[in-house]
Each structure stands twice: as structure tokens, then as C-alpha cells.
Amino acid sequence: MFNVETIRKDFPILSRKVNGKPLVYFDNAATSQTPQQVIDVIVDYYSNYNANIHRGVHTLSQEATDKYEQARQKIQAHFNAKFIHEIIFTSGTTHSINLVANGFSSILKKDDEIIVSALEHHSNIVPWQMLCERTGAILKVIPMNLEGELILSEYDKLLSKNTKLVFVNHVSNALGTINPIKTIIEKAHHVGAAVLIDGAQACPHIIPDVQALDADFYVASAHKMCGPTGVGMLYGKEEWLNKLPPYQGGGEMIAEVTFEKTTYADLPHKFEAGTPNICGGIAFGAAIDYMNAIGFETIAAYEHELLAYATEKLLEIDGLKIYGTSKQKASVISFNLEGIHPYDVGTILDKMGIAVRTGHHCTQPIMDYFKIPGTVRASFAFYNTKEEIDSLVTAVKKANMMLA
Amino acid sequence: MTIEDIQNEIIDEFSMFEDWEERYQYMIDLGKDLPLIDDQYKTDSNIIKGCQSKVWVHAEMNDDKIQFTADSDAIITKGIIAILIRVFSNQHPKDIIDADMDFIEKIGLKEHLSPTRANGLVSMIKQLKMYAIAYQTQLK
Ligand SMILES: Cc1ncc(COP(=O)(O)O)c(C=O)c1O
Secondary structure, three states: OOOHHHHHHOOHHHHOEEOOEEOEEOEOOOOOOOOHHHHHHHHHHHHHHOOOOOOOOOHHHHHHHHHHHHHHHHHHHHHOOOOHHHEEEEOOHHHHHHHHHHHHOOOOOOOOEEEEEOOOOHHHOHHHHHHHHHHOOEEEEEOEOOOOOEOHHHHHHHOOOOEEEEEEEOEOOOOOEEOOHHHHHHHHHHOOOEEEEEOOOOOOOOOOOHHHHOOOEEEEEHHHOOOOOOOEEEEEOHHHHHHOOOOOOOOOOEEEEOOOOEEEOOOOHHHOOOOOOHHHHHHHHHHHHHHHHHOHHHHHHHHHHHHHHHHHHHHOOOOEEEEOOOOOEOOEEEEEEOOOOHHHHHHHHHHOOEEOEEEOOOOHHHHHHHOOOOEEEEEOOOOOOHHHHHHHHHHHHHHHHHHO | OOHHHHHHHHHHHHHOOOOHHHHHHHHHHHHHHOOOOOHHHOOHHHEOOOOOOOEEEEEEEEOOEEEEEEEEOOHHHHHHHHHHHHHHOOEOHHHHHHOOOOHHHHOOOHHHHOOOOOOOHHHHHHHHHHHHHHHHHHHO
16 A cells, blocks of 8 residues: 555655755656665665676676676666667766767768657757757757647658657656657657657656567666666667667777777677766666555556646646646646746745746746746655645745735 | 945844745845836846846946946846845945955845855856956056
């Protein structure tokens, strides 16, 4: 049985105070909090078997290597990748995207076309723009409607035999929209294009089955799913990862080096140059275990309850407008108070111990679409409560009164 | 009044407030009362970078003293600007350059001084002092 009070005990940070008030942490879409079970794994690593991996014959190195490779296995199982070498450890979503974008610069030709969605994070726009500059490929954008949903009929029009790549996020970080990625992938494959899915915001709520989705690439960050910062993953289909050239050169990624020629290591090491974030990778595995022990269906159902409750309560506030009203939504609410700058609201909420995000959320094109400078974004995790949402509502009302 | 006198006056005013709410309500009210900047100066080149909210500042020198006008799209930011303008406006460039900014801490706004704080109080102060430095070189 899911009991949020028991769950909250796993998260030491949730009992701290901010500005003299109990912390209400609603910035989960930016980074999630870390349970004791994951903190213990980090402490255990540095206390007991900190060593470089894949190259030592000594015991510590072998223990560290085993744990690191076990974590890779956990990630493979979680995302249902066909092969373990299809899982590449990276420093996070941004790194994963850049790795793929860089690889495609040797594949794309002038006038090839790349499609992104209007809902993308800057992380999933800028690397492709850079790729277009390098290759002469053309960037096209799937537009969205006022609900914050992608307009698929427009997507159909953009697809052609020139389309080589499509990049879409699974869940939008600014609006919470869950995109119909299965359909998007199918349509792209019809014209022979590859698809990368940015799963940074989906993975805290949903288990993506990369084989069922038939995604060519799927990327995520550990720190948004109860893991540490600075580590993430890239899933790529074996055939694609074999086609892409290595991203960075260095140790770990080579088979043989002479000054005349270097041969690259096999997957996944070809893309893992240098000493990786070993502890982070192991803790990423522990975070996935932690979330699976609670169960993603349980998590999603509870978060949905929080979302529905918060939406209803917030909409009772005078002049409050929610951006992103798709029926398919993760537990993210972006809103503004009429005539009030989001930054002001965020400042007052912080004074009351409530952590939300304000600004453009690295999605300026979305803000431009709605003609707003930014929003206040409250994003909920499974360790949040309805009482905390009540505190949010009280605080927003107070901000409204003070600022109006 | 000297910059120091004005700062002491502000410290006195803020000392009457019992909690953050009164302090912030006062800043919000100051923000609302801030005289508007002339629209012609609300240009992109007058925007201070490093603020989550937009801040425009315009400076003019008359009789060797600098007059500042400013605006922001966020009201708390505007309140902070109002305080800064009260301290710096109508002062000699040299006094502005030399001004100590300890009073910010004394009125309980220290949290806004962190360089990563999105309202960019630090960049605002820097910008006002830059204007003073520019006018100071003209005087020489
Ligand atoms: C949709 C999306 N993509 C990419 C990123 C970037 O992730 P990271 O900073 O972990 O690389 C984020 C993080 O905010 C995100 O929400």
C-alpha cells in the first residue's frame, strides 16, 4: 500500500526548514530529491570500494566495475533495451543529445531535414541548430496549439523523404504535456527518419519501453528520477550506435592505440571516453531500484491525483491562468496571476518556504508563443502531499493579495 | 543629504517592520510608486542583463550630479530599484563610486545580493556604478 508519510521518511531533505517554514518542494521537474537508500549507496561507494573501473586487477577496481556494470544492467532492464551495450552512460540528457547531434554531423548532408517540436527544451534545440550550421541541414518545427499539444496534422506535412531525424520530448518540462511519441516515431519511420526522444521529464513518471516504442534514441538524466546530478543515459539502437562516430577521444574508448592509427572499443565503451561518474552511475541504478520498489503505476496514479487536486484548487484563485491544458499531462502546472510577473510570485512563495521555478524554463519559444515573459511552475513528485498543495494555494493567494 | 544619510534613513524605516511580509509589502509599494521612466529610454540597450525580470536604467547628469530613472516589469524588482535610486540619484559620481553597500544587509535584503539571484540586484548596483564611472571620466 502506498503511504506518502512512510515515503517521506526516506527523504531527509523534506524535513528541513526554509525561511523558518517547513520546506514545500515543488521544483521536482528541475531536479528531484534523493532518498536515503540512494544516499547510502553513494556513501558506501566512497567508504568502501572507490576505485577506477575496467582497468584494475585489484579487488576494489573489480568491485567497482561489477557494481557499475550492474547499474547498466538495471537501466537496460528498466528501459527494456534489447542489448546491454545499447545503454551508454553520459553526464545527463544534454550530454546524450550532444553526443547524437555530433555523430550525425558526419551523416547529414546539405538540405537534409531535421524536425523538432515547438515544445522543446533549449537542450533539444541548440545542439540541432549547431548541427544544421555544420551540415547545411534544415530545421523544421512541429507547431503546437493553445492547449500545449503538438499539432500532428502539421507534423504530417513536414515529413518527407528529406527528413532524416526527428527530435521530440516525451513530456514537456514547461507545460507537462505528454506527447504521443509512439505515433510520432511510427510516422517518422515511414519516411525513413530516425527519432530521438528526450525523456528527461518522462522518466520520473513513466517507464518507457524503448523496444515497444521503437525509439532509435532515448535519453534521460538521473537527477530527475531520485538519482544524483551529473549522470544520465543514452539508449541507442545497436545499428545506430555502430553508425555514429565516437564523440570524445580518450581512455576507455579505444581498443588499440598507436601513433598511426587508433581502433575504437566496442559498444558501449566507444562512447565512454575517460573515467566516468562511477559513483553516479551506481547510484542511478539504485534510484531506479528505489522507484521500481514503489512502482511506477502507483507513482503515476498518486501524482495524477495531486495534479487534479492542485489544478482544481489553483483555478479557484482569481486571475490565475494555467498554461498547458492537454488531457495527457504529467504532474506539472505552469501558471501566471493576471498582471503579475512570475518572478514576483516566486519570490513571495520562497519567503513562505515553497520552492517553485519561475522564468522561461529553458523553453523561450513556448513563452514567445503565449506572449509571456515566463510562468510560475509547480511540479509534483510522489513524495508531495495534498497538504503541501494547500500551502501552495494559500501562498499564491497571499502573493496575489500583496502584489495586485 | 549624503548617500550615507539616506542609507541610514532607509535602515531606520526598515527597522520598524516586524517580519518579511511587512518588509516586502513596503518594497512592493515603493515599486508601485516608482516614477515611470520615459518610454524613449526603455530600449534594449538600456536593459540590465542578468535579471529574470527586465530592468531598464537611464542616467543623466545635471550640475555634476547624476539623475537615475528606471523601470522593471516585476514589482519587487521595481521596489529594489526604487531604493537604489533613492540612494544614488542626485549624487556626485565620485560619491556613488565610493558608496558602501552594507545597508542592503541591514535592511534584510541580503538574500538578493547573491550573485546567482535572478533579480540581479548585484548587476543593478554594478550598472549604476558604471554610469557613475563614465560620468566621472567626463568631469575630469
Ligand atoms: C525536457 C528536458 N530536456 C533536457 C533537459 C536537460 O537535462 P540536463 O540538464 O540534466 O542535461 C531538461 C532539464 O531541465 C528537460 O526538462
